[in-house]
Amino acid sequence: MPTQTSTITPPDEQVRAVALERLDGLAKPLGALGRLEEVGAWLAACQGVCPPEPVERVRAVVLAGDHGVTRAGVSASPSEVTAAMVHAFVAGVAGVSVLARQHGATVRVLDIGVDADLSSAPADVTAHKLTRSSGSIDVTDAISRDLAVRAIAVGAEIADAEVDAGAQLLVLGDMGIGNTTPSAALIAASLGLDAAAVIGRGTGIDEAAHDRKLDVLARALARACDDDRRIEDPVQRLAALGSADLAVGTGFLVQAARRGVPVLLDGVIACAEALVAAGLAPGAEAWFLAGHRSTEPAQAHALAALGLEPLIDLGMRLGEGSGAMTAVPLVQSAALLVREMALLSDLVGP
Numbered sequence: 298m299p300t301q302t303s304t305i306t307p308p309d310e311q312v313r314a315v316a317l318e319r320l321d322g323l324a325k326p327l328g329a330l331g332r333l334e335e336v337g338a339w340l341a342a343c344q345g346v347c348p349p350e351p352v353e354r355v356r357a358v359v360l361a362g363d364h365g366v367t368r369a370g371v372s373a374s375p376s377e378v379t380a381a382m383v384h385a386f387v388a389g390v391a392g393v394s395v396l397a398r399q400h401g402a403t404v405r406v407l408d409i410g411v412d413a414d415l416s417s418a419p420a421d422v423t424a425h426k427l428t429r430s431s432g433s434i435d436v437t438d439a440i441s442r443d444l445a446v447r448a449i450a451v452g453a454e455i456a457d458a459e460v461d462a463g464a465q466l467l468v469l470g471d472m473g474i475g476n477t478t479p480s481a482a483l484i485a486a487s488l489g490l491d492a493a494a495v496i497g498r499g500t501g502i503d504e505a506a507h508d509r510k511l512d513v514l515a516r517a518l519a520r521a522c523d524d525d526r527r528i529e530d531p532v533q534r535l536a537a538l539g540s541a542d543l544a545v546g547t548g549f550l551v552q553a554a555r556r557g558v559p560v561l562l563d564g565v566i567a568c569a570e571a572l573v574a575a576g577l578a579p580g581a582e583a584w585f586l587a588g589h590r591s592t593e594p595a596q597a598h599a600l601a602a603l604g605l606e607p608l609i610d611l612g613m614r615l616g617e618g619s620g621a622m623t624a625v626p627l628v629q630s631a632a633l634l635v636r637e638m639a640l641l642s643d644l645v646g647p
């Protein structure tokens with residue numbers, strides 16, 4: 298029996314229409330602010346008010362976890378890097394930490410499934426730890442269905458905490474060596490694609506690792522998918538091909554949408570989670586904006602299915618929420634332009 302939660306209340310269409318009308322009346326030629334206009338109207342619709350409030354409280358959550366597939370040699374880096382990077386997030390020296398500091402955003406890193414003992418990190422980091430690593434998806438399910446269900450609930454709890462802390466815009470980041478493999482698999486099994494369509498270079502793998510990754514992806518999809526190359530039930534998809542951290546991310550996105558707080562999506566990992574979230578809670582995608590275009594081919598498939606067009610395309614392939622964080626000032630600009638620009642009629646008369 299497929300699992301599907303309730304549908305999501307969409308952003309306020311009436312407010313979006315009011316914002317678009319206001320944008321048409323601003324002191325500029327019609328449409329001259331390009332996509333910033335669409336983003337400004339979307340923000341107004343999400344906030345339910347026009348003009349929208351300035352976007353000052355941006356909160357990023359980075360979910361960390363290891364993946365059994367790394368043992369098959371699908372990444373350019375060893376699993377040990379995951380734990381090392383968690384310490385870098387705590388110290389505020391990871392890529393996304395630098396960007397977040399620049400833009401006045403907070404970053405919270407959480408160990409969901411890192412294959413290491415991180416109890417020396419601040420208690421908050423391991424408060425939601427669910428497992429150590431996942432099954433290698435080419436031979437077995439990543440996690441049990443029970444754990445997937447629990448992880449989705451934990452993700453909702455984490456989103457609730459960020460919203461209750463006042464978040465106006467959320468960013469979802471990832472840290473986990475190997476995680477472009479389960480993310481690509483989730484996108485394939487959501488859309489009925491084959492391994493060749495979703496494989497990417499991740500951390501920058503060479504030809505030999507690319508061949509291994511293609512083989513792992515093909516065997517994972519053959520093992521877990523139905524005859525139509527899909528797994529219909531989103532929870533089963535997460536259990537068979539995802540991981541605990543990917544399931545937490547999915548629950549986070551569903552709950553953000555349910556709470557009516559917009560999310561700026563990052564690369565292939567966040568977009569895989571968003572696709573599964575939209576399966577669990579149809580309409581959730583209306584609360585998501587694509588921050589950037591990653592170099593991962595699977596992300597493009599997910600974005601197309603979600604009907605999202607990235608704000609920036611800088612050839613970034615870091616993850617961590619870094620692409621989304623780079624796009625944050627654009628979202629902030631969009632809100633301020635709708636709020637603070639003069640109406641043309643005030644300058645030259647009606």
Ligand SMILES: Cc1cc2ncn([C@H]3O[C@H](COP(=O)(O)O)[C@@H](O)[C@H]3O)c2cc1C
Nearest residue numbers: 372374471472473474475476477499500616
């Ligand atoms: C030092 C370092 C920092 C990172 N921060 C994010 N990633 C990104 O790269 C990994 C995914 O690529 P793959 O599937 O090829 O392993 C994830 O950890 C992702 O968060 C990093 C990777 C490395 C090496």
Ligand SMILES: O=C(O)c1cccnc1
Nearest residue numbers: 499564565591614615616
């Ligand atoms: O698209 C991403 O987010 C990505 C790409 C490569 C490596 N890590 C993450």
